[in-house]
Amino acid sequence: MPMLHTVNKSPFQTTTLESCLRLAKKGSAVLLIEDAVYGALDGTAVSARVAKRMKELKFYVLGPDIAARGLGEAKLIDGVTVVDYGNFVDLVAEHDATQAWM
Amino acid sequence: MPMLHTVNKSPFQTTTLESCLRLAKKGSAVLLIEDAVYGALDGTAVSARVAKRMKELKFYVLGPDIAARGLGEAKLIDGVTVVDYGNFVDLVAEHDATQAWM
Amino acid sequence: MRFGILVNEGPFTHQASDTAYQFAKAAIGKGHKVGRVFFYHDGVNNANKLSEPQADDRNLVALWSKLGTEHGIDLVVCVAAAMRRGIKDDLLPAGFRISGLGQLIEAGIASDRLVVFGD
Amino acid sequence: MRFGILVNEGPFTHQASDTAYQFAKAAIGKGHKVGRVFFYHDGVNNANKLSEPQADDRNLVALWSKLGTEHGIDLVVCVAAAMRRGIKDDLLPAGFRISGLGQLIEAGIASDRLVVFGD
């Protein structure tokens, strides 16, 4: 399987997510963790960044980080899958390599 | 004198400079230090951020940080003043308060 | 599967150490082997046993130490990064050791997957 | 004029401690008084005397200690932030002391200017 990219920075504050999405190849997966989970929310000024690559990349978001930030009930961008730490491990195992965008 | 704003983040990587420039009032000063000195360079994708507020704000950039990053010969945006640590102290003393944008 | 983990930030200031810990625990829970956790940059500050968070907060230093000793994880602190930051042998909790950056590269070679957590 | 300085990051990882040090030195050189430097967040790591950078690198812990003792600057490490990060009295270099966050607010009140350095 192709790469897993993890991103941990808020897309409102840094250009980290943009850099990841500029380089990530079709078919790879992007897991939003820590402050990057804000990038999974629908209806924000940056939602389009994730939405526009939804057809080419598979997007995941870490549920524990979503819950911690009070976003448990928030509407996510269509197609984003919520995962837990165990699924995070599975994603790393299923992909050939992992790259951390920080 | 009005406020002195210091900014220490690269405008290519974070939105810190944008936030500072959104809030800084006409007549105040902005000092670019550390990785924010890249914001003082002419001819980059982000030069316009500083240039467009040049008439309302006074811009300074820390010379030691410019030199460290190999920008001693680089062309700065017209109107940006290069200062040293002593001038940094003077700027803090001359303004009523200092706010650090990080 | 064998995992290697790189932790680039100290406890509390950045979530990196928390996330890495949760990842390591989950990997072990799923029957994987976590061979080595390498602490680099400010990550070396995870190996300061004097750390004493408030009673209602998690103690990351103790958590790593316990996880490492219980599951035979090699917890390695980079010597060069540790020297700079004043992390010496006397400060190390059980299960941690100080060694060279070569241990990180070796973990990259020996592990099926290397996962990086930082700022 | 009387300056207070707040340092929010540790040595080496972020330039904040370097810039704050250069600022303090320049202020003293211009005849100003630096009353207090307060170390908060990871800034408390500037007070670990075990820090031992390479011979050709600057030693920020030693530089702060020297500047503080030579110019009577009150170098205060936040107790709550220090507890979390394992910075205890035994680790403090000369000129540093551990105290409460109130010392920062007091510096804000007593100083003509308070300047913040962080990440």
Add this chain to the structure above:
Amino acid sequence: MQDDDINTEGVVKKFMFVNRRAPYGTVYALEGLEMVLIAAAFEQDVSVVFMDDGVYQLKKGQDTKAVNMKNFSPTFRALDGYDVEKLYVEKESLEARGLSPADLVVPVEVLSADELGTLMAEQDVVMTA
């Protein structure tokens, strides 16, 4: 050594605490809140600003069990008891995140960037974390 040659008794300054960071990803939000509480104990004229990702600190419904961290958002509701009543949120930051004041754990005053800039320029001390 102690910097006690200045009598600060009875002096009240305008202290502004500017929060620009999301909670939990870094400790700045939590340790920033501790600064606010102490400033209030010193009976200073305290304003607290939430802008950029700092507005997320006030988001309702935080549940930190699964990340094993302390949920400190209830403390914002206790600020009132410490006489910290000036809580400001930047309108532009709120809107960019699709949030409204109803999403926040405490009542706040929403100010435009322009208004907030004016308030900032009136402060004696601006603390950032």
Add this chain to the structure above:
Amino acid sequence: MQDDDINTEGVVKKFMFVNRRAPYGTVYALEGLEMVLIAAAFEQDVSVVFMDDGVYQLKKGQDTKAVNMKNFSPTFRALDGYDVEKLYVEKESLEARGLSPADLVVPVEVLSADELGTLMAEQDVVMTA
């Protein structure tokens, strides 16, 4: 305790080191370079990427005297001696900063984001700092 139950002798993996940070503002650039040197000593197949502000690490003419820090940019010129020959710079990052390869301390291969992404996807281990 030691993780020595795996024989790594003779195993060569593709290691990529991705540098996205400016020098001096943080230590990541310097400590990242130390990782590259060790990987080379282990005779791995090492690629080093400079993108985003990481391209500034290679800027010519660095003079760190006034900031009292160590100028580590000459070390990039020594990488060749460690058999680290695959240095890549992202075209988009370079152009956004108004830089050209002539501004850099070492010869590099300039790749587009698309090409760099392809190279990244071929790696066994990707290290970031």
